[in-house]
Amino acid sequence: MNIVVLVKQVPAVSDIQIDAKDNNLVRVGAPSMLNPVDMHAIEAAIAVKEAVGGTVTILTMGTALAGEVMRDGIAVGADKGVLVSDERMAGSDTLATGKILAKAIEKVGGADIIFTGKRSTDGDTGQIPPAVAQYLGMSLISYAESFEVEGTTVKATRKNNGGIETVEAQLPIVCSVMETMNAPRQPKIRGKMNAKKAVFDVLRLEDIGLDVKEAGKAGSATKVTELFAPEPHPMGTMVQGNTATQAAKNLVDILVSQKIL
């Protein structure tokens, strides 16, 4: 079983700083980390490998340093990591990114199962799993909370339309993983050592056979025209009190007098 996990490097702080002058993201000095839910996608992959055998390949796209987050996956038992990195890919939207990742997966030998996290904390679109599934002609179970594979059939559950669906699908499949699916294991000493010395293959546009016009800004079909801050609402009532306790009492009195409580 060829299992690929798509992961992403994201800013380590969710409280991203915005430069007030030009509304740009302040990236300088911002630490990076593995998109948190991706660890659950890696765990799902390792679990399938343990159950039915196979290899787990972590794959990411980004700058030369973006591959570092893949060490978290190697540390818990992933077999290898592949970094797709090329300055001509900078500025790719979901359309271009989906294409690049699909081509890269083909290049590393294809996949029977592709796991992803449900969303990234930065882009937060959730559009890469269906995009990759479409390019590769694969089934898709998004926002999955459980995942079992038996032969060529996958059985998974997902919340949808106010209930829980049990979905059966045929391999090959793309599955985006919710945090609720599993509890990621902690790395062991040996795993940490493997992670430390792991060397990742790097793929460029030529390696994956994608035309430069299909990557980066040239290959993107969306254009950000404006970044703007919302208008503030009118200021509300601040409830006073010498202490927070007193303020809380005053608040309840106000709510009662206004028949809110």
Next chain:
Amino acid sequence: MKLKQNVWVYIELVNGELSPLSIELLGKGRELADSRNTTLVGLIIGSGAESTAKNVIGYGADAVIIAENPELVSFDSILYTKAVADITAKYEPNVILIGASNNGRDLGGRLSSALNLGLVADCIDVNYEGNDDSLTWIRPAYTGKLFVKILTTTRPQLGTVSDKIFRGNAFDTTRKGEIIKETVDIGDLKPRQKVTHFEILTAEELELSLDTADIIVGAGRGVGDAAGMEKVKAFADAIGAGFGVSKPLVDNGWASHDLQIGITGKKIAPKIYIALGVSGAIQHKLGVQDAELIIAVNTDPDAPIFQFAHYGIVGDLFEVMPVLEEKIKNLK
């Protein structure tokens, strides 16, 4: 009727009925079509398409296209993508609005790849701003601190739209419209997946008291740590309130995404929302602005949440909770 270059809404059916989100999109779609003197078309696929077509017109469409093929009875993202792609190629709409439900996002992402189209996900607004046929899509960015305006350079313009943003029109039984049936050839494609079991969950099971609770308590970074968050949860339980968290707590791994209140989590509309230690980033604000009353407690007097809370207390949430708990319990 002019059926090219118009506004389309992909209609999602849930148990054979129009989803609430589809009705919201028909409301917005009507507005977009009117602003360009064009028509609004609903595209329906699946079991229930025939019986709901009239409703799609009643909620604002001028015409309905029904995709017909026995394999399209229930949602399969590969087959539905093929159906939408083929019908789109024939009619060349200017825009397709898709609800950002789980299935809608799957369809949108596949459609973007299949037709090589730009896609804007989870939009909170969309309008024709200029004089040409370009739509300006707006979505939250950078964890919701800002909005971005995005154009798509391809046609049809494709976007998924969040729920509870737009209002549907009142149902008008007198509206008339054309119903067109299109047979879809899915070629060699076979359904590759099916829903074998569906279980409706109660509010408790879904932990979606977030949808239904009259009072919701939200925990933010001010809780300090996971143990602090648990104290807030206990407070919520004690006063019979629903419990949710802001995005940073989910990002920290303290709570699951199900509990996330905000535009990329769960949008809430309770009678009272009590935000404890929540700073009030825009992505959170957009998720709670439909609450009838917002109460905020935060140690930072400059926290943005005080700008949209109706009542605010500057202070330690752990001092405020016991007082509220006692008083509210007494009132009950």
